[in-house]
Amino acid sequence: MSLYTDIINAQNAEHAEHTDVHKYITDLYCIKQAELRRKYGSEFKGNHFTLMGNLIHKGIQETVKGYKSEIPITIGDLHGRADMVKDDTLYEIKYSPFGNQKNNDLYLLQASMYAHALDVSNVELLMLSGLNNYSVNIGGKTIEEYYQKAMSIFKDNTYPTMEAKCKYCEYKGIHCFR
DSSP states (O other), X not given: OOHHXXXXXXXXXXXXXXXXXXXXXXXXXXXXHHHHHHHHOOOOOOOHHHHHHHHHHHHHHXXXXXXXXXXXXXXXXXXXXXXXXXXXXXXXXXXXXXXXXXXXXXXXXXXXXXXXXXXXXXEEEEEEOSSOOEEEEEEHHHHHHHHHHHHHHHHHTOOOOOHHHXXXXXXXXXXXXX
């Protein structure tokens, strides 16, 4: 066993609840993949992108004082955890090794669901990468609009998806033929 394998196994154990039958707010990224995960299980054991994202989350949450972290959220049968909240602002932390902005809307849908559940008025999406670090701020009516859009995605089972999720999906060509 290598240190890398031990780290991946530890992070998988910490996030084991994502292999059960619950629905998660992060299923927004690909509802079809989430349904297949619940039906067939998952062999995904993490990779260097999930490892870096989890280490960055944990590092920020343990370093920055005065914020509530990993706040459990339940909206109907959907579950999630808000990254950080302080005062009237929810902070959603994302790591992208490529620094692209094409998934911001999906991230804001997720963050708006958390903000709505916690009744906070502001969202800051913090995107971290080695290439381009930036933040996106929304508030008030925009949060509500994103929340309503997210809820309709779950209600209607529409499938917005992150391109990268399809490219590396363990179900591609087996149970999913998009």
